[in-house]
Amino acid sequence: MSDEEHHFESKADAGASKTFPQQAGTIRKNGYIVIKNRPCKVVEVSTSKTGKHGHAKCHFVGIDIFTGKKLEDIVPSSHNCDVPHVNRTDYQLIDISEDGFVSLLTETGGTKDDLRLPTDESLLSQIKDGFSEGKDLVVSVMSAMGEEQICALKDIGPK
Numbered sequence: 001m002s003d004e005e006h007h008f009e010s011k012a013d014a015g016a017s018k019t020f021p022q023q024a025g026t027i028r029k030n031g032y033i034v035i036k037n038r039p040c041k042v043v044e045v046s047t048s049k050t051g052k053h054g055h056a057k058c059h060f061v062g063i064d065i066f067t068g069k070k071l072e073d074i075v076p077s078s079h080n081c082d083v084p085h086v087n088r089t090d091y092q093l094i095d096i097s098e099d100g101f102v103s104l105l106t107e108t109g110g111t112k113d114d115l116r117l118p119t120d121e122s123l124l125s126q127i128k129d130g131f132s133e134g135k136d137l138v139v140s141v142m143s144a145m146g147e148e149q150i151c152a153l154k155d156i157g158p159k
Contacts, residue, residue: 018145019084024058025077032086032144035071038064039084039144047077065142066149084144088151093137096128102150104139115141118150126153 019034027033031042040062048057055076062071065086075081091104091112104112118124130137130153140152 017085019082021080022083023077024060024075024079024081025056027058027060027081027083032065032084033060033062033073034082034084034145035060035062035073038069038071039066039086039147040064040071065144065151066147086142086144089141089143090138090154091141093127093131093139096131102127102139104141115148115150123150123153130155 025047027042027045029042029045033040033042040060042060042062044059044061046059048059050056055078058075058077060073060075060081062073063069064071073081091106093102094105094111095103096117097103100117101113102115102117104115106112117127127137127139127150136156138154138156139150140154141148142151143149
């Protein structure tokens with residue numbers, strides 16, 4: 001047809017949506033939900049009876065998976081809610097830079113240098129202490145809705 005070449009900007013997620021719809025009545029405790037544009041883990045769900053307008057309502061209490069803030073939302077149980085795609089990936093810790101960024105080894109052998117140290121004090125001290133002792137550390141990185149953060153730490157023994 002045409003001789004001109006088309007160049008497409010490639011993204012690792014192939015243009016996939018950051019969330020998917022799920023009926024509010026089917027979301028359970030320990031699931032995930034988007035409240036006020038933040039990915040949250042559901043800690044409490046209560047359902048009210050149908051009122052005179054015929055909709056049962058679901059009351060969600062969630063904790064933001066990155067900031068730890070408590071958020072609440074009330075949605076009719078027949079309506080759809082956004083549920084974030086949440087991924088956990090393990091990386092080996094290579095280095096910690098002075099400006100608070102970590103250098104991680106990916107499964108393919110490349111490095112990932114765009115993550116900051118976590119803000120959680122106990123996790124932060126565990127990572128720094130383990131690294132200064134020369135231990136081999138594996139960090140779990142949780143990603144959802146375009147954000148990433150270190151959420152857990154495993155010690156796989158001395159180097």
